[in-house]
Amino acid sequence: MSVRLKLTLSYAGFLMLAGVLLLAAVWVFLLRGVPAGYLVPDLSNVRRVLNPHNFGPSVFGTAAAAVLVFLLVFGLLGGWILASRMLAPLNRITEATRMAANGSLCHRIRLPGRRDEFHELADSFDGMLARLEAHVAEQQRFAANASHELRTPLAITQTLLDVARKDPNRDSGELVERLRAVNARAIELTEALLLLSRADQRSFTREHVDLSLIAEEAAETLLPLAEKHGITIHTSGEITPTTGSPALLLQMTTNLLHNAIVHNLPEHGTMQIYTAIGPESVLLTVENTGDKLTPQLVSTLAEPFQRGTERIRSDHAGVGLGLAIVDSIAQAHDGTLTLTPRDAGGLRVTVQLPVPPPHTGG
The missing domain is CATH 3.30.565.10 (Histidine kinase-like ATPase, C-terminal domain)
Incomplete structure (x- = not known):
């Protein structure tokens, strides 16, 4: 069952229990113990209406059943409406979660109204989305910059090799030295990236x-x-x-x-x-x-x-x-x-x- 239905049944059940207890209290403490001659004899019409014998088990049971049916219907309808209103902020948070899961990190809940538990949850979620969006943007910039930095020595190496292939008589010593320098720079960049990753993961012993x-x-x-x-x-x-x-x-x-x-x-x-x-x-x-x-x-x-x-x-x-x-x-x-x-x-x-x-x- 959904949370909305559970809340509705809970409200209706609590209302039914309160109604049963109230009717039982009326029967036990007010009607069952009233003596038959308690009312004035001359007031026949009033006596006929208020005589406790008129409120026997069958009459009271019928009235109690009608009251309980009314309370059940009222509790279900009222509980459904109240649950809808109470869970409306949660529905907005759920929708924002789905959008974030689909890759939309720019959406914010910005829940209106007074501050309560749902409002604090929505604000916390908005803050998490903002930090996550900034982190993803930073990682994207880092990946783009890292790709550019790594591509540069590879492109230089490719150019040097193409020149050497087209000019076999070119001095190989200069070519080897330049290739060594470019390769050393690529190794330095790779080691720096690995060191940065190690520090970010905190994979070390203190x-x-x-x-x-x-x-x-x-x-x-x-x-x-x-x-x-x-x-x-x-x-x-x-x-x-x-x-x-x-x-x-x-x-x-x-x-x-x-x-x-x-x-x-x-x-x-x-x-x-x-x-x-x-x-x-x-x-x-x-x-x-x-x-x-x-x-x-x-x-x-x-x-x-x-x-x-x-x-x-x-x-x-x-x-x-x-x-x-x-x-x-x-x-x-x-x-x-x-x-x-x-x-x-x-x-x-x-x-x-x-x-x-x-x-x-x-």
């Missing part, structure tokens, strides 16, 4: 780590690249314990430092890395000099494959997933990523991660 040591390790690893670009690195901070994947946190920090090196001033640039611990979170901050950035541009830099208007590809420019991976790793560790343009030019990036729970002895 361990106690010191974020300051990870920052020092990343700085030492990228020191040759910084020296090549003429970038001076300053590292400072205190012990910053947190929990997470050491490999992912190291990749996150390395991406931040790499981004700060590549997108710095062409000469005499600087970069600062410092860590700090607060009452409820630990902070990793990376600042670098560079061109002035607008807040509108900075707000998009964590999107996949976003390099900024002035960010030109070079041998170390990456694949456009550096800050996107940082953001994904931070979220996977229940943290946040904040990007802020510096007044003097360049970028300030802050990663905030939760403080690990205190150790319990045992």
Whole structure:
């Protein structure tokens, strides 16, 4: 049975039960116990009408049956109408669910009326649809950008091979070197996509780590690249314990430092890395000099494959997933990523991660 029919029968059954109890109470407490001589003898007409003997079991049973039939019909009709009115919001929610299942995520319920349980359910469903629509749109943009990025090295490889086939006397050494560079870039992009997927799925084991040591390790690893670009690195901070994947946190920090090196001033640039611990979170901050950035541009830099208007590809420019991976790793560790343009030019990036729970002895 439908919920509407169940509610209708429930209303009618409850009304019938109330009617039976009411009629039983009338019979037991009001009619059956009235004495025959209770009424005035001279008032024969009134006595004939009100004499309790006129309300015998057969007469009362007939009247009670008629009343119960009326209550049943009234309960069924009234219950059907009330159930329809009560379930109308649920029907709108069901229709919106069907539309969402068919791929229409732009539809919203926007249930009118006063706030009740159905109104809260509809608002929650609208919020879920909005988040789902935004997520699907983001995934579609990501898939389109990833396809474009992966197609580029494949197209270059195909062009180089076609040129070599048409010109057999061409120097093969140059061709091999260019193919190697294109293939390395394709591998780098594939590994970045796999790392991004791993962070999104949170498929890692949490361990106690010191974020300051990870920052020092990343700085030492990228020191040759910084020296090549003429970038001076300053590292400072205190012990910053947190929990997470050491490999992912190291990749996150390395991406931040790499981004700060590549997108710095062409000469005499600087970069600062410092860590700090607060009452409820630990902070990793990376600042670098560079061109002035607008807040509108900075707000998009964590999107996949976003390099900024002035960010030109070079041998170390990456694949456009550096800050996107940082953001994904931070979220996977229940943290946040904040990007802020510096007044003097360049970028300030802050990663905030939760403080690990205190150790319990045992």
